[in-house]
Amino acid sequence: MPSKFSGLLFQPRHLSPDFSTLRLLYGPVCLAVLGAWFGYANPLIHIPIAIIMLPAGIMLAASRASTQAQAFRYAFLTAWPAYTASLYWLALPVHDYGALPWALALPCPFLVAAVLAGYAGFFGLGIFTLGTRRDSGWGVMLSFGLWATLEVLRNVLLTGFSWLTLSSALAPWPQVLGLAAWIGGFGLSGIIVSAVYTLIFCTRFRKLWAVALVIICILPWALHRSEPPQNLASAALIQGNIDQNQKWEPELQAEILDAYLGLTRQAASHQPDILIWPETAMPFYYQDGGTLPTQVTDTVRDLGLPLVAGAPAYSLPAHGSEYILHNRAYLFNKNAQVLSWYDKEHLVPFGEYVPLGRWLPFISKLVPGAYEFGPGHDQLPLVTAGLTMGMLICYEAIFPELAQNQVAKGANVLVNISNDAWFGRSSAPLQHLHLAVLRAVEQNRFLLRATNTGISALIDPQGYIRTQGPSFVPSILLCKDIALLTATTFYHDHFHAIHASFALIACMAWTALRLAGQRFLSTTSTP
Template sequence: MWRATSLRQSFFLGLLAGGVYFWGTLYWLIETMTTFGGLAWPIAFVAAFLLVAYLSLFPAAFAVLLARSQRAFGPSALVLAAPLWVTTELGRHYVWDGFPWALLGYSQVTVLPVAQSASLVGVYGLSALLAFTATGAAALALFRGRARVSYPVVAAAIVMVCVLWGNARLARSALLQAGTPVRVAVIQGNIAQDDKWNPALRDTITDKYIAMTRTALDGGATFILWPESSTPFYFEHDLLRGGDIRRLAREAGATLLIGSDQVESLQAVAEQKAEARYYNAAFLVKPDGQVGAVYRKMHLVPFGEYVPLKDLLFFVGPIVEAVSAFTPGSDPVLLTVDGHMVSTAICYEVIFPNLIRQFVNGGSELLTTITNDAWYGRSSAAYQHWEQSSMRAIEQGRYLARAANTGISGFVDPYGRVVEKTDLFHEAILIGDLRFITDRTVYSRTGDLVAWMSLA
């Protein structure tokens, strides 16, 4: 891109690079929409192609902006590559409804000494670090003289400082002794996607989750998470099986977090009225069996739970809406567990760092997320989703508990270390001793300040 001869060439090189990256990363979209979403293959291909094409516009914009900077400032423009890259990642987050999947910074989530910097600057700050490091490597290939040496030396020095600080933070691990302990269980029911809403399996599925929950209770768990959409019925409207779940919480004196679809009016559903509103929700069932709070998913999955740019993509809308047409929630509701504040993110929305920061700034002492990744089959999507979820624990300095229908479920400590996790497509019960934490990281206080400075 640096050696492109025109802005047009820069644009198409950026578009090509973006297309290769996003097709390689999101290859599983078509199978997800056809096998599990019920879409015809041509429609799924068009939807995936349009999403990849849209996302590729951001690397293309980066290439054009860098080319313009090069014309204005010459070789010195290379120092602008990192802030320009982060600017385009912010664009992916905030333009329209946002799709910040697979940001550059996530590549470091398992490189724990480097990943600790997310507690200071978030995932966008890590993206900036990697982009700046890449400019150092680029300088070796592009320049001669002082510039050839100065870029890589500065980049290497910054990385070294991050690694040393990260290792020191990991060695200290002060947050592991902070706060109040709580024994949490996550239930992985491993219900096949085709079975989840089969009326004939309603009792079988519910009985399985209740039995697995009793096992978790026998293990001393006091806060138990079920996955997203785990009940094959509308929990708040089903007096029989919903009543069984409430009774379970009451008899055990435990708190349950139940993923279940919510509808405002069963009559509107029965009459197939257009005004029927569906929500992807999480219900907190208190030890007295009453519902203490309901959180409605705020960031819906494009082409899975809603249609972005519906006026332009009118040909996709009717098909997607035949599968699911949810309404987004509007409030970041917090949940009270044993007198402590807890937050939950449902599925895809855990990749929005500002939402999780909003929860923590509102008082959340423990992060939870519930999901149904059966949609992704055995593709890499489930692993991508898990690792992006783990980054939230580092950013906020909180334990993370994750309950997934078919995996990956598990616990992550405030430093991004995996306490325990499950394999895909197995029944599993995990019980972990986590902690409610009130300390706040620099990132939770300042947010994406470093990223927004890229726009200056």
């Protein structure tokens, strides 16, 4: 019977029974942590290809286990510090704006990372169950299908958290993102993992699989057909650079609005088709009327240009006595009339609302505010001047189904308004931008990203960042030649079927490997 580790590129040393888990996992953990830190965006140095070390570390850890429980535990313990290192910034808003001491804020990234590591644990369990049959094409397919399926589940379970999607690390290399238009960002993550699996386990056919993977990555561009020239639009993204500590001070509301109105008047001289302010740029209830809302409408009317502007809002349910708050994007036409609005659908847990808050009243939000927000439902794109804008407010850009829904309702451009000032000069704004890149490629739409402190950008449907603004500087980002596209991608047209196919591929591969293993045992046991 061949060794469990035969065919490995990295052969583990002989381990004595009393060898500690820490010593056993030292190499895989270092590999995974370095891969996550350098692979995902960070302000110091970003090396996209390093991301392959994250799944490599998880696979190697799982392959060193001797039981299924141990495989899950090893994969979990390897992924946990890796994800924590990339999510360190979660502690910043909890401490700085949630007023919690560091002793309570610092565990937050560890807790969220533990959830992500749990999915990695199931991936490690899948790798372990392959036993001695890892050096096969079915193993490659299992690694692809299982990782992609787990990313899909991570997107929906426990309110969903698709941050650190593996493929988002490659956003600076749009040349390799073409496959996302066919199988989405989750599918592209699966391709990355299957390539790593091939490198580690498939020693006999490594060159063949490498060529196949290169062809798979190049094929989407070879099959790509440019859409005939469409109507072109222009936009001005207004970045106010308002300090988060000052944003909600009532005595500063007029000063904040003056900053946005001044930048807007400058931008209007370029005659863009649309002006876009970021999330909650108006730090007051526009619907209440008064001096500040009047200043907004007077300026829009004087400039004669439509405006999208974020603001808090509220509504009173038909049956109820308590107001519901909304994170809203208003659309003003050139005559300063509010044509429509979009209320954020996917709220930030513990930031805008408390999950299970009705049953767990002792848990409070981790950011300021006496009230919880309520989600919008079945929101339509905002339409003006030939633009049908699919809105994504802040956190919503990380969820592919929200961009999918907006394009399905007719959006010919995606607009992401955000306020990432919460996270300071951390990795979060860059990681957020890279997730938005995936949405543009998946849906074949230009994506306009207007932020308070950065990173404002124009992203094209191939994933190229056409223009990008500075961080923590008041600025105007002028975006030209925005094609208003109507063609949809294969991924868009078969969204749910593609996600289901990941699980189907994983199940087929696992079943085939189990049957092959049974035949092998039957053959070797025959006298």
